[in-house]
Each structure stands twice: as structure tokens, then as C-alpha cells.
Amino acid sequence: MRVVVHEEKIDKFDLQIIKLLSKNARLNYRQLAEYLNTTRQRVSRRLERLEREGIIKKYTIIPDFDRLGYIYVILGITLTPGTSIDEQIEILKNDENVKVMERAIGAHNLVVHLLVPKDMKEIEKKITEITGRLKNVEKVDVTFITEVVKFELV
């Protein structure tokens, strides 16, 4: 059986909703309708489609990691050519310190974002442990985020 997923085009109205929610994900249907000069019904219908089709993947918050007691570390990982990225993703996927993981091409094949309690010994241990579990690591670029200066997706 072949499953045909019908993906509708994204229009200007969808993009307007997405932009507003990326600035404030807590806007309700009424507020969105007011901003866009339309009805609540029209907003809710579109928003349900955007969620159903996975165009909006997640509603989330950006916290102040520093105030929460964490250091935000990005590992830019380069694997030796021919290594299965899927396998490496499986190895790290359920690690509780791994918060964001991105498959990539270019300078790095895998970008791993860690939140680690503020303790440099703990951080060293965690980075060593994580990179040690991966196979065929050619290079790891370790970057410590000290401040999120801008965050405006879309």
C-alpha cells in the first residue's frame, strides 16, 4: 500500500501566524485573530493544520540557562567519512544531558547541545563520556555558550 501524504502549500496567512507565534507562543486564538484582522475560527482551523502537518513542530520556551544553574555547551562533531550518522544519533538520543541534536553536513555531521550543571570537572567528564561512546569521531569542536544575544526564529 502506498501512502500519499498531501502537503498543502504554505501561504502568507500561515506565515503570519508562524511569525506571531515565534515571537510569543502563548498568544491565544482571539489575540491572533485580532492581530491578523480575521476570525478566531479561521485562525484555529489554520493552526490545527500547521500542527497536524508538523510545520509547527513544537511550542517551547527559551529559559535563562545560567539562572537555572547550567552551562550550555555545543559539540560540533565531525565523523570520519562513511560513518553512519543514524547509529551515532541512536547512541546519544536518550542521554538526559543531550537537549538538542541536529544532523548536519559541512564542517560538522552532528551538532549536540548539552546542558551540564556549572562544574567544570563535571563538564569535562560528561564531554569525554559522550564523545567516547561515539564511533569514528574525527574531530570535536567544543563551544561554551556564554550568552544568547538574539533569538528570533522565522
Place this chain on the structure above:
Amino acid sequence: MRVVVHEEKIDKFDLQIIKLLSKNARLNYRQLAEYLNTTRQRVSRRLERLEREGIIKKYTIIPDFDRLGYIYVILGITLTPGTSIDEQIEILKNDENVKVMERAIGAHNLVVHLLVPKDMKEIEKKITEITGRLKNVEKVDVTFITEVVKFELV
């Protein structure tokens, strides 16, 4: 006049609110209160404090960039020692393609996240243009994100 900012400690209840909202930023006071087995008033009081103190910096969405027609590019920028990072941040801060910018130490001093329409010539032009505006760039690692495999902040 000296302004003393009183920063209260973050307790378990705050963390529970933050975790729930990081999974779904659209939960309302009633839903949060139900999950946490408490009152709406207590939730709203805490949430207002978390927002006011900037512990929750932003409510936002993670969209499917690919479906929106964009390629997500991360530039890991290393500046020559002694270069003012603040100055470089100022240069790029208002660029409409620069969506996320992080100040950092380690392999990179500045991490710049770009959303560029899916057109490799356009992407090359944009990367050249952006890195050309910066001073004292020692190295730029260009990484193209092909898939966000995990996203669970906090």
C-alpha cells in the same frame, strides 16, 4: 542611587513549571495547575515572577524550516585573539537572515544561525557577505542542518 536587584532562588516548583512549558508553551494556568496539583493562583503568581525576572526569556515555536522553504545554516566563527566580540555582535544583530546569535568561548567565539531561502547560490552569497562584514575572522565553520533530531530544552 544604587539599584539592588533581589534575585530569589529557583525552587522545585519553578523547575516543574519550566519543564512543562518547555514541552508545551501553550499550556494555560488551569492545565499547569492540574498537572502540578495546585491552584491557578499559585501558578500565575510564579509564572509572572519567572517572566519578570527573565528566567523564562521567551515563548516560541520550533517550525519545520525545510517546509517553510529555508535552509538552516550555523556559522561557528573564531575571531583572532583580542578582537571585540561586542563590536561583531553589533554588526550582525539586525541582519534579517541572522535568527539566533550566541556569544561563546572555546572553539568558536560567536555562533550565528542563519535561515536562507533554498538556493545554494543565494546561500554562498549570504555567507560571504556576512563573514565579510566582520573584523578579524580567523576561521568560519559552516554547518548545514539537515534535520533537528531532538529538541528538549531543560
